[in-house]
Amino acid sequence: MKIKTPRLILTTLLASSFLLVKAQEKPAPGLWKGFEKKALAIEGHMAYYVKPAHALPGNPWVWRASFPDWHTDMDSILLSRGFYIAYISVDDQYGSPQSLQVWDKFYHYLTNEVSLAPKVALEAVSRGALYAYGWAKRNPDKITCIYAETPVCDIKSWPGGKGKGIGDTALWSQLKAVYHFTEAQAMAYNDNPIDNLEGLAAFRVPMLHVIGLNDKLAPPAENTYVFAQRYIAAGGPMSVHPVTIGPQELQGHHFPIDRAGYYADFIFNNSFPVKKTLAYSNYFEMAGGLSNFYHAVTTRKKATVTFLGGSITYNPGWRQKIGRYLQERFPDAEFHFIAAGIPSLGSLPHAFRLQQDVLDSGKTDLLFVEAAVNDKANGTDSLTQVRALEGIIRHAKKSNPEMDIVMMAFADPEKTSDYNKGLVPTEISNHQLVSRYYNLPFINLAKEVRDKMNNKEFTWADDFKDLHPAVFGQELYFATIKNLLGDCFDRLPENIASRKIVLPKPLNKASFQNGNYYNIKNAVYKNRWTITPKWQPTDGLPTREGFVNIPVLSSDTPGAELSLPFKGTAAGIAIVSGSDAGIISYAIDNGEFKNIDLYTQWSGMLHLPWYLLLSSDLKPGSHVLKIRISEQKNKASKGNASRIVNFLINE
Secondary structure, eight states, X not given: OOOOHHHHHHHHHHHHHHHHHHHSOOOOTXXXXXXXXXXXXXXXXXXXXXXXXXXXXXXXEEEEOSOTTSSOHXXXXXXXXXXXXXXXXXXXXXXXXXXXXXXXXXXXHHHHTSOOOSSEXXXXXXXXXXXXXXXXXXXXXXXXXXXXXXXXXXXXXXXXXXXXSOOOHHHHHHHHHHHTOOHHHHHHOOOSTTSOOHHHHHTTOOEEEEEOTTOSSSXXXXXXXXXXXXXXXXXXXXXXXXXXXXXXXXXXXXXXXXXXXXXXXXXXXXXXXXXXXXXXXXXXXXXXXXXXXXXXXXXXXXXXXXXXXXXXXXXXXXXXXXXXXXXXXXXXXXXEEEEEEOTTOOHHHHHHHHHHHTGGGOOOSEXXXXXHHHHHHTTOXXXXXXXXXXXXXXXXXXXXXXXXXXXEEOOOHHHHHXXXXXXXXXXXXXXXXXXXXXXXOEEEHHHHHHHHHHTTSOOIIIIIOSSSOOHHHHHHHXXXXXXXXXXXXXXXXXXXXXXXXXXXXOSSTTOOTTEEEEOGGGOEEOTTOXXXXXXXXXXXXXXXXXXXXXXXXXXXXXXXXXXXXXESSEEEEEEXXXXXXXXXXXXXXXXXXXXXXXXXXXXXXOXXXXXXXXESOOXXXXXXXXXXXXXXXOTTOSOOBEEEEEEEEEO
């Protein structure tokens, strides 16, 4: 027969013990440990911060996650040495996204209104680790170090009790209700403190776990040991201190802290002196803000968010983090995300693929656009950049006048070099020019990376590592973009009305605002050109997603010619450029033939999408483009091939 009494007694003991923890001290009004205590409420949640008698320069602070009156000797030491102590009550929320939104607001209040340091040390006791690590993983840039005592690092261990831990049936049910989980969803949850530690490790946030070796509520084997193994494997600094002295109470979950000074030193030495960091707000312009998108998610409660860019947008990292941030910030809204990042592509390709890759997928409410890195790498001239960027904005706004757009310029070594020489990179100037003309938010991540490196906050070699950012860089991009979004949202009332934007006159009358793909079937050619319905390479080189197993118009025969009747003011080609890419000659309206090399510096490594503008100053009306395979070829190329995926026409 199954005996339920011990579990009931244990649960009662657990609840009683923590009630005692919360009630063990009754400080005088306005005081905590003899220090001045400032009480406040954040969205109805009780909160406070405790002021040291003499604050250290920069106002370092400690944020207690749960059980603020349990084992406070460290806090007393830190207060006496000039640290602030802070706490907000979001009890029984188990580190849920809703509770972490409250944490965000408390952090914003303390750093902006009280002027505490931008980075904080976290103290996490028991289930407090669910809050501390949940928030820290979303904000690794804001953490100096984390002290965790008997931490819960996996909800399946506690309160789930699905392993060696005894768990708590009632609290497991409560947790599932808070998260809106089924049993299967709770078991499959993959953002426990033990999960997704790469960002914290990339910022090298020091961790110190103090544990009981025989803790049956949060067994180390299911919690701290798993955490430590994963964190160290990701490159994070970690130490584990077992406490074996004194009474081991509450199934080994409670024990005395005999080295309070040592643990206080851990926090002190990692948090002071306060390092001065450059504010994210230095690197973005809110301009007209994001009121229409805010209206969509708070009133209509439905929104489509599109990410248009190159490989930095295509690769995992900041894009997924922004998606998650929006879902957590607006939990009642239904989101549709369109990932329209394609490696190697910049502003010119974006302008001509916008209709097919974005607008045909539905009405976009918020559009992120990045092109500066590939515009530099691809050698896109300044005038074409302006025409393309403006074309994207005007085309997008014509499809949905209420669309909000965020323009972004990411970092690369060339832009860092330009800034260090006192020059503003051309791509940055053009992004700013177009953004400001259309009153759009703009984020200059290129300047931010350069300035923060010069401020010795990180290095390119050890942290950022590549123009395709390592984890650290992805976290930095996410943090800056999130700060722009947050600042835009925070200044808006809940009942903001949407507004249609009337487009001003074009900056450049030849901008590609009507750019589009033009089907290869419109070409006129003879038997030396063929359309392969599902083209694949035969040389074993890799391809780009979306540019393989598709129709391709191709020829590798010198002298082979085609013509394309079209109407518009600009024309070009989107090709697949591989190891055998040749040279073509082209002419428009019986003009002089000009040569253009289809082979790129990357063609020997893969078949990549490559967009070439052949003419951009045509008079409106009908024209004919002629293309001929040249006998010449790049000395690095293995052939004369021309593989056209789409023609590019600006009508």
